[in-house]
Amino acid sequence: MTIVLTPYWSNGVQKLRMAPQPPPKPAHGLTPPALDGSIHALRCLAQLRSKDKNIEKYIYLTQLKDADPDIFYKLCLENMAEFTPLIYTPTVGDACIQFSQNYRRPEGLFISYKDKGKIGSVLKNWPRINEARISVVTDGSRILGLGDLGVNGMPISIGKLSLYIAGAGIRPSSTVPICLDLGTNNEKFLEDPLYLGLRQKRVSEAEMTEFMDEFMHEMSVLFPKLLIQFEDFATEKAFLYLERFREKYPLFNDDIQGTGAVVLSGFLNAAKLSSAASGLLMTAHRILFFGAGSAGVGVAMQLMSFFTLQGLSVQEARERIWFVDSQGMVYTARGRLAEHKKYFARNDYNGEPMTDLLDILDYVKPTALLGLSTISGAFSTEVLQTMAALNPRPIVFPLSNPVRLSECSFEDAVVNTQGKVLFASGSPFPEIDFDGKMLYPGQGNNMYIFPGLGMGAILSRASSVTDSMVEASSLGLANSLTPEEHAMGLLYPQVERIREISVAIATSVIRAAQKAGVDRSPDLRSMSDADLATFVASKMWQPQV
C-alpha cells in the first residue's frame, strides 16, 4: 500500500504535506488583523474547554496540532495534567476504537502485509526521511487493555510521539508514527464497512516474522539514525521481536521495558515508605502480580533489580515475586505454561490450582499487589481490605489501561485502606480529600520514562538499548522527586515537570550508554554531569509562539 498524501491547497497551487509539518503562514490579508499568537493560544484553550466529550476534545486537539503545532505544544506543556488524559490514556483508547469512524487525514505510515517484498519502497514515501530520529511502531494486536484493534491502533503511535515532543522536546519533524497491518482477529472490525485495514485474519507467526525481518532491515537502511519503540504488540510477539532485534538495532519495547522502568521507580519510592511504616527490611517485600502478560512479566524482570540493588542474589530476588494469570496462581506443577511465565513460576507450591485472589493473598501475604490484567474491579473491597489488614501501608498499583479497565479506583483504594494505601495507576485518577488530608494518586505509566529514555538514546546515538540504560532511566526518575513532592507523599514527580525529569532521565541514560560502550557520540563522554544535563536541555525543541 502506498501512503496517500493529503492534497493541500495554498494560493491555488496543490502541495502535498503530512502532519506534523505545519502549513505555511498565510499571506498578509488572509488572516484577521488582530490575530496574535499568544492570544490565539488562549482562544484555542477556551475552544477546547467548551467541548463536553473527551473524544471531541481529542479530535479538536488533533486538528490544532495539525494546523498549528507550536500552539498545540505550548498549551500542552502549560497544561500537562489536563492534556495528557486527552491526547493519551484514557482518551486515546476511544480514539483507537473509533479510528475508522473518525479518520480525517493521514498522520503516520501504514505498512501492510500486502507490501511484503517492497517495504523499502513504501518507507521511501515518508516525506521527512533525513530528519527521522524516533519511530513508535505498533501492529495493533493489543492496544492498551482493549485487545486486537488492527490498524485502528495508529493513534497509540501518534499519542506516544506527541508525548516525546511535549515531554522531551523531540523535534516534531523527526517523529514517525507507524502502524503495521498484518490483519486483525477482531470480527467486529472485519465486518465493519468503515474499517480501514486489511480485511483478513492475522497472518501466522512465521509469516509475520518474515515480514518483520524485512521491515526492520529496510528501516535501518532508510533511517540509519532512527530509534524504534515497539508498542502494544500482543504478549508473545512483544517478547519474540524484542529478543530477535534488540542486539541488532537500536530499539526497545515500551510495554516490557518502559513499564518495567516506571514501576520500578514508583516501587522504590513506595517500598521506602512502606518499610518505614512496618519496620520490614526492603529485601523482605513480597510482590504479587495480578496479570502475567508482557507488562506484568516486564515489570517483574525490572523489579528483580530492586532486590538485587538491595543486595539479594538473583535467585533470592526471584523468590520475592508471585504471579496470577487467568488460571490462578502460576506455579510449575500446574502444567504447561507459556514460555514467558516459566521463569517466575513458583516451585514451592504443588497443591491444587489456587484461583481465588483472596485465597492467594492469604497464602502469599504480599506487601505489594500490582495489577496488569485488564480486569476492571479485580481489586475488590475485600481484596483491598485484606491488603490493609496485612500491611500498615499496603502498596497497590492497579496499572491496567485505559481507566475503565483499572483493577480499582483511587477512591476505592483509599477508602478501603483508611487512607494508608501507597497507590499508582496506569491511567490518571483525581486526587482525594480524605479526613481533611489531600491524598494524591501516582500515575505509574511508561509516559514518564520513554521520552527521556528515547532522548538519551538518540543524543548518545546508541547502537542498541541495553538493560543498564533502561535501569538508569528508572533510577533517574525515582531520584527526581523534589523535597516538596516527597512531603506530599508522591511516588512520582508532578507531570508538569516532565521536561526537567526527561533531562535527568536522558542524562542518566547517556551515561549508561557510555558505560556499556554502545554510544556513538564521543564528544559527550568528556562532559561533566552538569554540562551534559545543560546539553540535553539545549537540544529540546521549544514551541515558538
Ligand SMILES: NC(=O)C1=CN([C@@H]2O[C@H](COP(=O)(O)OP(=O)(O)OC[C@H]3O[C@@H](n4cnc5c(N)ncnc54)[C@H](OP(=O)(O)O)[C@@H]3O)[C@@H](O)[C@H]2O)C=CC1
Ligand atoms: N501502566 C502502564 O504504563 C502500562 C500498562 N499496561 C496495561 O497492562 C495491561 C496488560 O497488558 P499486557 O501484559 O500486554 O496484556 P496481556 O493480555 O498479555 O496480559 C494480561 C494478563 O492478565 C491475565 N488475566 C486475564 N484475565 C485474568 C483474570 N480474570 N484473572 C487473573 N489474570 C487475568 C492474563 O492471563 P493469561 O496469561 O492466562 O491469559 C494475562 O496474563 C493492559 O491493560 C495494558 O494497558 C501495559 C503497559 C504499560
Ligand SMILES: CC(=O)C(=O)O
Ligand atoms: C501505557 C501503555 O503502554 C499501555 O497501556 O499499553
Ligand SMILES: [Mg+2]
Ligand atoms: Mg503500551
